[in-house]
Amino acid sequence: MKIATNVHRDAFGGITISNLALFDWMEDKDDTIVGIEFVTARHILGAIIFRRYLPSFFTHHIINAIDILPRFPWEKRGNLRKNWGVLVETAKKVLRKENPDVVLINGTYYAPWILARAAQELGIPIVLRYAGILQQEIQHNGWLVRRRLLVHERWIAESANVIIYPSSLCRTIVERDILGHATKHGVVIPNPTKATSTNGKRRGRFTIAAIGRWTKIKNFQAFIALHEELLRILWPHRAVMVTSYWDEQFGISETIERKDSMSQEDLKTFYRSIDLLVVPSRFETFCNVAAEALVNGTSVLVSKNVGIAEILRKARLGRMIIDSFDDPEEVAAAVKRLAKTKLTKRERNAVAKLLDPQDVHEKILRVLEDTMNGTIH
Structure with missing residues (x-):
């Protein structure tokens, strides 16, 4: 064919x-x-x-x-x-x-x-x-x-x-x-999404990250607001944004690390170096980066308006889904809850099986x- x-x-x-x-x-x-x-x-x-x-x-x-x-x-x-x-x-x-x-x-x-x-x-x-x-x-x-x-x-x-x-x-x-x-x-x-063995060490501080193009629907402002809320409550963490474009009209804290877009191989290594991938998008039909993070052993936080939430529910990972990213305090509380649990090998394999x-x-x-x-x- x-x-x-x-x-x-x-x-x-x-x-x-x-x-x-x-x-x-x-x-x-x-x-x-x-x-x-x-x-x-x-x-x-x-x-x-x-x-x-x-x-x-x-x-x-x-x-x-x-x-x-x-x-x-x-x-x-x-x-x-x-x-x-x-x-x-x-x-x-x-x-x-x-x-x-x-x-x-x-x-x-x-x-x-x-x-x-x-x-x-x-x-x-x-x-x-x-x-x-x-x-x-x-x-x-x-x-x-x-x-x-x-x-x-x-x-x-x-x-x-x-x-x-x-x-x-x-x-x-x-x-x-x-x-x-x-x-x-x-x-x-x-x-x-294919799970592969990659090298990468997580640092001492809990690391949150957001990945994608800087567009309105990606809603990176919510990630910035989350970071600022975690700083306000003195919750120790490291924040990283991987994006090919940086909109200077928003007040972005100097405490957020910025990385340019990466190759797929580099991204796989990056997933293993962070603790939580935050997907603040207002809507996504699926979300490849969240899927890739999961099969590489990293937890994610998404809203119910992101397609991969269906996969999370099937894999019994509903704890990684919130209603929205509108309230920074509620999002920060969700991050703190997720920080107390790690993605298990069984959960990771369940996601990988659904996305084989x-x-x-x-x-x-x-x-x-x-x-x-x-x-x-």
Whole structure:
């Protein structure tokens, strides 16, 4: 089976992490991947993360969109198919050349829209793998922008023959707020996470950390507020933020350590050096970093609005879930409670079993094959 899919070279993003895990698993099988990337920069470095794949398995196509997307942003009014026509036609040219059996769409941003449009016009079956709900991420935007992007996100979801949701929470929100009805062909498959043996020593002080891009939905301000509350009550700890962007408009304490984004291998070592990963996000369809921390032996603290909370409940780790991060005092109390207990080997293994890459990828492959063959249940 030949699978075309949108790819991105940002190794810090959830889509890339999930893609690479799937590619690694499929590499020794008969399937092949056609990676299609849309770039918006005059100068880009080579995509190092894809170099390890043999050309016979992975074909990488790069489509330059720098003269189109900035000129015709989809937040503004206009005929998107007309404005982005050259990108859709270029994607169609790639698809005609490669002739994939199925197109796997990752996420609901501009690249997925372009690739889904090209696939639909060519009659190629589409599987949408949700990786973030766009409407949730743009809640701070004005009503008109949200309305326009809702139309685009809804179109992507409706164009898919099958939708893969990383959590039941994601499915509920999409069916309620995006589609407005139940998915005819949808399945919940969590993102996979592989436990590996890594080196790393935890320091004497209890260490809390937050990881991710600095965006409004990630809600890093709540992590800063937590740190300041722990300082106020004189609770000894160390606070670390791993982020690729630093918003200076917020009063960030000098006592918070900042680290730049890391490779996956470095992140695994980092997880083992901290005591608690704090995920203050207002919403996440899953949360790969929390999953990775757990299988590497580190406790997490998430809200009920994060998809991985479902995995925590199944693994009997409800103590790591709170309602929200709105009240720093309540969050600090939760941190202090978690500091009294360690993640046991049995609990870690329970999470790892639920997110086993072999099981997850077999389910994804089955969905792709059924979509290709027209035997969707």
